[in-house]
Amino acid sequence: MLEASVAARVKRFIFTSSVAVYGSANDPQGTREDDSQTPNGPYSESKIESEKLVWQAYREKSLPISIIRPCVVYGPRDLNFSKPLLKNLKGVMPMVRHGEALLDLVHVRDVADVHILAGTHEKAIGQAYNVTDGETHTIQELVETVRRLASLDTKFVNLPYSLVLGGAAVAHAFARMRGKNPLISPSTVRAMAIHHHYSIIKARDQLGFVPKVKLEEGWKETIEWFRVRSR
Secondary structure, three states: OHHHHHHHOOOOEEEEOOHHHHOOOOOOOOEOOOOOOOOOOHHHHHHHHHHHHHHHHHHHHOOOEEEEEEOEEEOOOOOOOHHHHHHHOOEEEEEEHHHOOEEOEEEHHHHHHHHHHHHHOHHHOOEEEEEOOOOOOEHHHHHHHHHHHOOOOEEEEEEOHHHHHHHHHHHHHHHHHOOOOOOOOHHHHHHHOOOEOEOOHHHHHHHOOOOOOOHHHHHHHHHHHHHHHOO
């Protein structure tokens, strides 16, 4: 795609990356775009390597690129995060360290908006941008909001980190043996124990990006979309 874009002299090449490039970033003040990148798994490794190719095309071929790094994206039609969360927020849900770790989310419409800004703003050329809803949420606040809006009878149980990590490893291995996708994995548990919070000051200042969809509004819409299609 990069080679074809160079040949066609496209006016802007936007690569949708991910905040996963920062690996296990743990900055409660918000990780910034120029902070270090440390891969913590195949997904983050793939994004880091892809970004290297994009930056190379920018430096060596003068391809006008912009890189977008969304956090956890949710909304209608989302089968990667929204649907599994709604499905698993039933019965007993284990929490690690009282769910106090920060977890950033962003609604799909805001992700679309920032792509349009990056594709039309001159300042976006040769830049990377974090994308979140601009707010600060703990995991506990997130799941409680979703539980309340979806009217789910969920019981949150705080368990020791080591116990949940060990249980996840066993459950993950057992699910794999049966040829099924595990509901929880050790990497998921480790992620629940650290902050995932990212600064969007750069996108605000350079692109004028202002997230429009708040957590409550976004999840009301998401829950209703899945509810209608499950009837």
